[in-house]
Amino acid sequence: MHPFAYLRASGVEDALDAGHRGGRYIAGGTTLVDLMRQTVERPGALVDISGLPLREVTGTSQGGLRIGALVLMAEAAAHTAVRSAYPVIAQALEQSASPQLRNMATVGGNIMQRPRCPYFRDVTAACNRREPGSGCSARHGFNRSHAILGASDHCAAAHPSDLAVALAALDAVVCLAGPDESRNVPLADFLLRPGDTPHREQDIRTGELITAVEIPAHPQPLKSGYLKVRDRQSYAFALASAAVALHLRDGVVGQARVAAGGVGTVPWRLPAVERHLIGERPSRRLWKEAAARAAEGARPLRHNRFKTELLKRTVERQLHTVGGGT
Amino acid sequence: MKPQPNAAVGAPLSRVEGRLKVTGRARYAADHQPEDAVHAVVVAGDVALGRVTGIDTRAALSQPGVLRVISHLNEPDLAYGGVARSEPERVFQDDRIRSFGQPVAVVVAETLEGAQHAASLVKTHYDAQRPMTDLTYEPGGAEPETYARGDAEAALRASAVRLDMTYRLERTHHNAMEPHATVALWDGGRLIVWDKTQAVLGTRNHLADVFGLPRDSVRVISPYVGGSFGSCLRSWQHVTLAALAARETRRPVKLMLTRRQTYFGTGFRPRYDYTLRLGSDRRGRLTGAVHEVRGETSRYQNFTEPVLVPGQMLYSVPHVEQTYRTVPLDINTPTNMRGPGYATGVHVLECAMDELAHEVGVDPIDLRLRNEPDEDPSSRLPFSTRRLRECYRLGAEEFGWHRRNREPRSTHDGDWLIGTGMAAAVHDSGRAPCRARVRLDADGTALVEASTSDMGPGTYTSQTQIAADALGLVMRNVAFRLGDSTMPPAPVHGGSATMASVGSAVQDGCDRLRRDAVELAVADKASPLHGADVNDVVARGGRLHVRNVPARGESYGHLLTRNNLTHLEAVGSYAPGESRHARFAFGAVFAEVAVDRHLGLVRVRRMLGVYDVGRVINPLLAESQAVGGMVGGIGAALLEHTVTDHRDGRVVNADLADYLLPVNADVPDLRAVYLSGEDRDADPIGAKGLGEVVLVGVAPALANAVFHATGRRVRHLPITLETLL
Known part of the structure; x- marks a missing residue:
């Protein structure tokens, strides 16, 4: 670990000021400290934001839900409003990491997670994300965990977050405070595909601070849920996952929101699947036909070819779990 | 002298150092x-x-x-x-x-x-x-290790049933x-x-x-x-x-x-490519077997382990030919890992037996019984004990084995395909020379020492139990110390040899000390035991007394104090004699798995191991060992794989987030049963050792259960979902 300065922010303004001067925000530290130990991250200064008043879950005036950036994963998963309105979020959180990590990690930190690519975490390997221009070891290396969607020649690391997949399905918005202005960015735009700048992972400016994540109002009732497929039953990253939220009206699908994890360089919305569902009656056949469209555009690598089929089956299973039908 | 009564040995006692460990006061190396x-x-x-x-x-x-x-x-x-x-x-x-x-x-x-x-x-x-680190592409180096009896190739040619199978087992690390x-x-x-x-x-x-x-x-x-697991x-x-x-x-x-x-x-269990050709008659009686094994080693050290042994002694096969070739690569040297050699050899053999059972249409247990030898087919020595038949019978009964529908892919539970599988387990009963020092103080407490270790099996506790009974003291008045090179010499703590070797030396030392005390007493005119027959005196609860006459006796403390002795001391020793028996621990492992028919996920539902390990000193510790062994076997079967990037030889998943070990959710309902009894031909304390055998046989039982669930035979470990999609 490289030496660093440490500042405990007394308020949001104080934090923004320190952030503007180049300090890295730290809350639960479950990703950042790990990466600092491996010298992947070498911040000169840490700004501890864990004491800031960003730890509430509240309703928005438009009928949506606002989750403060410093709400712990465990708290969000246990929150009544989250559980009743958006089971998909609670389930995604409960299938994330381990209880110990969920008791430390925050919602804001979760969507800022850095990739799990083993070469990214090994400072002796080439990695464009860690060291722009150094090359990508994963492309022709061991890439079982990598993305089949949204990759470029420069990077194919899968986005590691489960929560972000659920949030992406629900059109969540990231609320940012900055030294000059505050702005709201849809999560879909906030998380960036690697393209030829894989080191840019989020649309975030120097000194900007995530204050909350907002989920807009959705037509009710909304049935939703999250399925994570992984090698072991706990404490493992997704090989494929599916976040599904369905609004059924008069026996047909009125609104469908489907996103996949473990397969994309960012949480992957599946509009072709969603379109196929609208106006249709739930049935096993419908789910299968819709899920067949889940892997459109997939470009698998050597060790993750199985993900194309696994993705379709995961989406199909979760559509059936949430939507029912025979 | 007659044996002492057992008070501590055989009791399910908690670890004597447990409190130190759970309160963080046990000092490990870096502490x-x-x-x-x-x-x-x-x-x-x-x-x-x-x-x-x-x-x-x-x-x-x-x-x-x-x-x-x-x-x-x-x-x-x-x-x-x-x-x-x-x-x-x-x-x-x-x-x-x-x-x-x-x-x-x-x-x-x-x-x-x-x-x-x-x-x-x-x-x-x-x-x-550019390094060469991939076993697949290297021809192999030094002279192979070979074994042959009869003419296996000819036997295979003449066999009614022939199977030709190649298995691959990936490299795994101990990860203590x-x-x-x-x-x-x-x-x-x-x-x-x-x-x-x-x-x-x-x-x-x-x-x-x-x-x-x-x-x-x-x-x-x-x-x-x-x-440690060998690391x-x-x-x-x-x-x-x-x-x-x-x-x-x-x-x-x-x-x-x-x-x-x-x-x-540090080392690791090497990757193996293992081809086994098996011949049998139509009823499944084995006629011949040809084993061709390739395992990785480093360029600078030739590491071998007993991969071939199970193929020589587990079944009555008249014709066997084996070749075990190590392949030097630009890697660090492998080492022993729990059940070294046996875990690999038994996996292949026991999966192959399951394949043969399916091929000839025989229940897997019946197939094994038809090939059960009466003596060790390789050494021609009698087994000290071999109670596999009992393991099969009891295991089948406890597990409900015979309720299964033998047809693969015949049982469902919603989206889950349910399968059961079994396998035999075996490991040799290692033993080596050992000494132990025993000191009994006038305050009635004893200190026993040997330079062994306790990597988790409970050496501290089990040796205290042996010493307590042999000295006739209660557990809390006996301390066993280990882990210091100034203590009497003990063999390496591995190969399931500690219980037999250290235990026999502790037993001997305590017997000697007790005899010294008894001789002192019967010769002491002031002792109530004066003139008693030495062979008639027992020690119990810190007192020496005439058998069945508790009133005629005195405490160690009285005896020593009266004789102006601060303590008595003895050194026990154990040296294994020449072998007149083949000594192995055995087991039968049963597993039930569920496989998601669409997603390929394999989940263990329950496992049962039935073991023939001779005398069990502490059933609680033995059960812990078995559960740990099963967890290790589940890891090997379904999760563990040290991945090498052969472009530059780096291990890609060198951390516990990417090298997957089973977590609690992966290991439900694990049960172990030990056959009661002892093996007096194995060593003086009658224990065959159990630390290794409990890992052996787990992976093949699971792989066979996956076959039964799905109808898919996966000859590659670990079995991950992509193979089953």
Whole structure:
């Protein structure tokens, strides 16, 4: 670990000021400290934001839900409003990491997670994300965990977050405070595909601070849920996952929101699947036909070819779990 | 003398050191903190083959608190005599790189953080060559190990049923909870080392020979080991590095490997490619078997393990031919890992037996019974005990084996396909010479010592039980100490040999001491036991008394005090005699799995192991061992795989987030049953050893259950979902 300065922010303004001067925000530290130990991250200064008043879950005036950036994963998963309105979020959180990590990690930190690519975490390997221009070891290396969607020649690391997949399905918005202005960015735009700048992972400016994540109002009732497929039953990253939220009206699908994890360089919305569902009656056949469209555009690598089929089956299973039908 | 009554032995007692462990007061290697200790951090090379052309230490040395950076450039003077003479991996003696992650320098600093940071600033330059690390593409080196009886090829040609199967088992690492650590302190010409080790004396001898010291000038202390599974049966380079760094800086030095470094700096269970051709008659009676085994090893050391043994003795096969070839690669040397050799050999054999059972349409247990030998077919010796038939019968009954529909893919539970599988397990009953010192004080407490270890099986507890019964003391009045090279010599703590070897020496020492006490009493006119028959006196609850006449006797304390003795002392010993028996521990493992028919997920539902291990000293510890063995076997079957990037030889998943071990959710409902009894032909205490056999047989039972669930035969470990989609 490289030496660093440490500042405990007394308020949001104080934090923004320190952030503007180049300090890295730290809350639960479950990703950042790990990466600092491996010298992947070498911040000169840490700004501890864990004491800031960003730890509430509240309703928005438009009928949506606002989750403060410093709400712990465990708290969000246990929150009544989250559980009743958006089971998909609670389930995604409960299938994330381990209880110990969920008791430390925050919602804001979760969507800022850095990739799990083993070469990214090994400072002796080439990695464009860690060291722009150094090359990508994963492309022709061991890439079982990598993305089949949204990759470029420069990077194919899968986005590691489960929560972000659920949030992406629900059109969540990231609320940012900055030294000059505050702005709201849809999560879909906030998380960036690697393209030829894989080191840019989020649309975030120097000194900007995530204050909350907002989920807009959705037509009710909304049935939703999250399925994570992984090698072991706990404490493992997704090989494929599916976040599904369905609004059924008069026996047909009125609104469908489907996103996949473990397969994309960012949480992957599946509009072709969603379109196929609208106006249709739930049935096993419908789910299968819709899920067949889940892997459109997939470009698998050597060790993750199985993900194309696994993705379709995961989406199909979760559509059936949430939507029912025979 | 007649045997003592058993009060402690056989009782399910909790670990005597349990409280120390759960309250954090048990001091593991790295918990030792000599005054003035400084910290050493290894700089690991990041090429697998070549030469070091330069090491830039300027940035590291400019950091505050950094004392030294030591590398081959310092030309450290190490003797490498004695047992270390043939050792090719000599620490910092040349510029050669033999495997990825090899230590190229060690940084010593006042603080751990300072040493870590400075280590990350050391810049190394190499003249690197492309390494060969993939077993698939190398022909193999030295003369293979072979075995033959009869004419297996001819037998196969004449067989009504022939199977030809190739299995692949990936490399796995021990991943004990405690990482390897060494604390080294020089006191003049003497070296004291606190080390995580299963070989207290082996480590002492190694260090003495590396540093050119008399053996009694080195003391190795290792009171607690936080799991090991074979990973510290030998001293790896970091042990020498710690002692070297302490010598060069003239300060006590603490060196811990990081989790990542344990993947490069210690051994592992090697990858195997194993082809087995099996012949039988139509009823499944084996006629011949041809085994062709290829396993990885390093270029500088030929590591072999008993992979071939199960194929020689588990079944009555008249014609057997075996070839075991090691393939030297640009990797570090593999080592023993729980159930070494057997875990691999039994996996292949037991999966193959399941394939044969399916082929000839026979129940897998019936097939095994049809091939059960009456004596060891390889040595022609009788088995000391072999109670596999009982294991099968009891296991089948407890597990409900015969309720299964033999047809694969015939049982469902929603989206889950349900399957059951079984396998035999075997491991040899290792034993070796051992001594133990026993001291009984006038206050009625005893201290027993041997330089063994306790990496988790419960040596502290089981030896205390043996000593307590042999001395006739209650458990709390007996202390067993281990893990110090100044104690009487004990064999390495491995190979399921500790219980039999150390236990027999402890038993002998305590028997001797008790006899001395009895002889003292019967000759002592002031003793109530005066004139009693020596063979008629027993010890119980700290008292010696005439058998069945508790009133006629006295306490050890009275006896010693009256005779002006502060204590009695005896040294016990055990030396295995010539073998007139083949000694093996056996087991039968049963497993039920569920496989998601669409997603390919394999989930263990329940497992049962039934074991024939001779006498069980402590059923609670034995059950813990079995559950741990099953967890290890589940890992091997479904999760564990050290992945190498063959482009440069690096291990890609060198951490516990990417190298997957089972978590609690993966290991429900594991049950172990031990056949009661003892094996007096195995050793004086009748124990066959159980630490290894409980891991053997788990993976094939699971693989066979996966076949039964899905109808898919996966001949590759670990079995991951992509194979089953």
